[in-house]
Amino acid sequence: MTDISTVARDLINTDPALAAEVHRQILAKTASIGFGLTVKEAAVLEYLRDRARESDIAPSFEEIMVNLDIGSKSTVHRILTALEERGKIQRLPNRPRAIAIVEKAA
Template identity: 50%
Template sequence: MLTKKQRELLLYIRDHLSHSGVSPSFDEMKDALNLKSKSGIHRLVTALEERGFIRRLAHRARAVEILRLPEDLGPVPQTTNQNPTPDNPLLQSGVQAANQSLSVDETLQLPLYGKIAAGTPIEALNDPASYVDVPTGLIGRGDHYALTVEGDSMIEAGILDGDTVLIQRCDVIENGQIGVAFVDNVEATLKHVRRQSGKIELEPANASYETKVYDAERVQVQGKLVGLLRQYH
């Protein structure tokens, strides 16, 4: 069962593909659904993808293919390839051709939850302070958010004070991956996360800091690092 907005977006994508042969941009989707930011569109697109109605082609911004429609809407429409490229194996259908020709500079807005200490844990995240525009090529599928790094405990991993890190929401990561860990449900930190015999180690990437070890039930993983933004002044 789709929500009203999910169904509305799916119909808009269908009609846009049928009429123009190309997928709509996130800005066009936002305007069509009268939403204030592209982050809402990102959540709707993710929900439709998770439910198997659409598919985003890897490494292609705005590349949306409709896989199925609700039963009351009939079959998936076919589109005409307006820009054929016979030697490209991806361009075997109208929808795929449209997806392949989409712009690669599309951005989406991720919630920016302010500063997270990379040296000393800080109070857990609350409502986002603002949003940050992120190129879609920097992140993959799933739900994401952004944090501002404060501290130098991850400098040997290339993460500097003032960097904006992009985090994919998840509660399990592989040993050694860099992730956001919540300690005792009140403090957050960005570290290498390792599980060892009922314990969780939060390991910095700076020889000046010590690894901290907690009982597993005291630590909750809130996401893994997937990208980084840096400004040079």
């Protein structure tokens, strides 16, 4: 089996334009989209806002994972932790589904 670094090296040597496009697309998926949020973080925040409008109950990690096509609950946890560190949400410790969206006053 060939490892990813060998494939990447071969791609760069044989087709630098394609390698540059792949790199651009990878950066676009992980880049910040404003206010220091990644695309996934912004999507989760928007989903939380939508759910808050519909219900007083925050979504579970499973619901976030399924509705936003996120691969694992640990990724959801990482995204929520990042949103909390950036001051976008607030979570209460030891309470399930205790997520509040922090709206800054303008």
